[in-house]
Amino acid sequence: MHISAQVPQTVKRVLAFAAHPDDIDFGAAGTIAAWTAAGAEVSYCIMTAGDAGGFEPGNREGITELRSSEQAAAAALVGVRDLHFLGERDGFLAVTDEVVGKAVALIRTVRPDVVLSMHPERNWDRIQASHPDHLACGEIVTRAVYPAAENPFAYPELAGQGLEAYKVPWLWFYGAPRERENHAVDISSTVDAKLAAIRVHASQHPDIDRMETAVRGMLAENGRRFSLPDGAPAEAFHVVGVNTDQTIAGF
Template sequence: MIDPNNFINSATQRVLAFAAHPDDLDFGAAGTVAAMTSAGVEVQYCIMTDGDAGGFDDRDPAETVRLRHEEQRVAAARVGVSTVHFMGERDGYLEPSHDVMRQVVRLIRQVRPQIVMAMHTERNWDRIQRSHPDHLACGEAVTRAIYPAVENPFAYPELLAEEGLEAYKLPWLWLYGAPKERENGFVNITEFFGQKMDALRAHFTQHPDVEAMEKFVLEQCRANGVRANMPSDELAEGFHLVAVNADDTIAGF
């Protein structure tokens, strides 16, 4: 078990968090993000699809995109995030293609974070709704981009030749929405749970029953706290923490 709370300090300067859709990060990691920004960490978001196939109202897809972008900006601001990148892929069609991976590599090399967050690559059979195909594609694209492309100067050489973006060795990958057996680190978000809920409420196009959503999220965070062996009244978010480049990492193995 790794204690991710040890990373929420001045040693972590920048975090880049990827999600398939607007609201995914708010369900999976917004409490942790609030804890990070409160500690002075700069966190940026990248939303890979426009969320144009989401919601329950009958509205024009272009209007849905506009609303969901605005919802995500508002939600991000509520947990201390001021920069939100929108990749613009179509909702339901995300794939770990080279075009998508190139965009991921570009952004990671630009931001040069100590931690990248992304959705988990493995299907969760306990709750298959966590494993929307776009969620899996988000995790797969980011994971493939991180190793080896981000740190390989010969991968997507145009990024160096045309944009001056040099290879970068990322220290950590934090995957959220993981199957329980993969989670090896929990962040205590008790102090920041209110901000997490405020962020989720910003996605008004997605919640026909806000009360049920809030009850579900609270129950999930309580269960995470129990699995993390925290006191019964404390809340947590769980991650699969992967050391990409640690002190003992050997290139290519």
């Protein structure tokens, strides 16, 4: 497979959405580390509280705080310090006008070159990538990007708060079904930062060594599928141009 998607040459601002703490690190932390190293400003939005995660039956009331602190520490390792937590119930994330509106507000605030999100389509080859919250995250963000964020008559209360309509240029999905992936990023220079970020989420990994081996294997397979040189590790994405030189508004 060869890289086929048109992609932005320069990325200055990114808004990355995830359903749970640790989703971004598995899906895109290597790419994010490369962007921040090049000077881009990246913000995270974690939609659920992560309250159904972990493996220990005790101290359930503290799991949200723990996972939020893990996410903040992992984000810092890849150069991200602007985090937003929506606090929706883990396992019950729903596509509602209210949550879409929160995503629209963040998009209009950050005004990113790239919105990064989980994918709204189920991956039947690896259903674990398609947790219902992941799918809901993808649908929420897709609706927020188009048409809501760019429609001046959608969520008029936001315009009243000074959050004017904004046209997102690029929407990048991670965790996509393999047949949708059309772009890969060589993360040879940032793979160690990615893995370090994943390891921070210790509450979610009963066997960290096995997890790291599995992730390295998936990254190597991505590199092979996209014909990157010398078995380079890669993160794969479904890249969608929303408002670019190649797109026409309304079509």
